[in-house]
Amino acid sequence: MNLKKNLNLIKDLTVFVAYNTDIDAICYLNEDFEKKFSKNEFKQALKEEPKAIKNKVDLLSGILRSMRDNNAEELPILNPKMVEFLKNNIKPEEKRMGGQAGIMSNLLSTLGCKTIVYTKLLSKKQSNLFRDNENLFFPKVNKTLKLKHPKKCSKKVKTKTNWIFEFKKGSMVFSTKAKGSNRFIAASRPEEINLEVEKLEKHVKELANLCDCAILSGYHDLKKKYKDGSSYLDHLKSAEKFLEKLKKENPNLTVQVEFASVPDREMRSEILKRIVSKADSLSMDRSEISSILKVLEKEKKLTSIIEYYKALEKIFEEFEINCVKIHTLNYFMGIFQDYLNPKHVKKGLLFARDLGASRIKKGEIEDKEDVKIAEGIEVSRKGKKERKKFEEFLKNSKGEKLEKGLYKLKDKYVVLIPTKIVKEPKRTVGAGDIISAGSFALENALEKSGGK
Ligand code: GLC
Secondary structure (H helix, E strand, O other), X not given: OOHHHHHHHHOOOEEEEEEOOEEEEEEEOOHHHHOOOOHHHHHHHHHOOOOOEOOHHHHHHHHHHHHHHOOOEEEEEOOHHHHHHHHHHOOOOEEEEEOHHHHHHHHHHHHOOEXXXXXXXXXXXXXXXXXXXXXXXEEEEEOEEEEEOHHHHOOOOOOOEEEEEEEOOOOEEOOEEOOOOEEEEEEOOOOOOOOOOHHHHHHHHHHHHHOOEEEEEOHHHOOOEOOOOOEHHHHHHHHHHHHHHHHXXXXXXXXXXXXXXXXXXXXXXXXXXXXXXHOOEEEEEHHHHHHHXXXXXXXXXXXXXXXXXXXXXXXXXXXXXXXXXXXXOOEEEEEEOOOOOHHHHHHHHHHHHHHHHHHHHHOOOOOXXXXXXXXXXXXXXXXXXXXXXXXXXXXXXXXXXXXXOEEEEOOEEEEEEEOEOOOOOOOOOOHHHHHHHHHHHHHHHHHHHOOO
């Protein structure tokens, strides 16, 4: 991979990123954590399948399930007493930039993209977590639209905090063993987060024409009901209009939606219908793809690569999106049609593989040079095996191998890239965002440059 060349191309790209930022209070699970719960609570937690955190048992249950199934889960905290419980009982080891928009805009601007990030709760504390990159901006509206560093745009508003429980493969809480290194998120739901863009609404045309592409996420942060009587659906409808307007004002703008954990089925279904179906590309992880499928058909467990391929195909057809991508531990896969140049999509994912591995190993990509960390990391053997399985399936289905990792099956392109496996992950939260943002930025930069 030619890092220098990739970074050179990325420099010419302008990306708009919205909506979600928060402070991630990161806790590494250890024996002390267990002491906060009784044996009885543990027994109860094993039986439950919570959709939200209303008490201690729900919290423990979410964490145990995530460990047992190696699933990156997130549940909303719906009881203020539980926020108090967390504040009083768990001491986070780090506080970092959280939320897809926050994590992605820090990464993209570090890589050199001109990055415009919009988020609603830009408190002083929140804005301080944005890096001091000269090419990172907030779209500030004061009659006219001006681009200023987020730190210069902070407001007197609440700060959203999410609690991240990171665990390592093999670690134990009571008798539950972690199947892999992963994380569970207990997420706050401030009343103020509603995806409204306020004054920016009047400047969508200008904004859309400043950018080559956009990454949208944070729809999962909506509340079902708001104190002013509005509902998630009212706000989702305005977000839908905003997206439609972005696309109308700049039809060349490529839009990617980053999915997230949405435990409420009805909300999930509306996000898919109103938002995802209007984007060009959808990016998901393993738990997200299963949750999307649950909206479309009876629940079934996805294990083999062929099942994942079929799931991608189903989502592609159902929501009529040009490109659907998934990032898993051992491979990334994308299927697309009428999207960007297939070779650009493949190069994007190869770049993302190094970004992901470097981030998981170091915990953060703070500098362009950090991407080099991945050079010494081995490609997943399991991922390569899965690729072989897929190639067998391709042969039997009369598909065509165009080059290594790039295929044509039926009328769609398929890209399949084995990941690089980090043996001792430093931190996993946000790694998927790095992968999605990195691949999307490079594929768009390559497209912009005409593939040079
Ligand atoms: C979700 C969580 C946020 C976390 C992010 C990482 O947006 O709400 O806390 O930082 O995912 O992907």
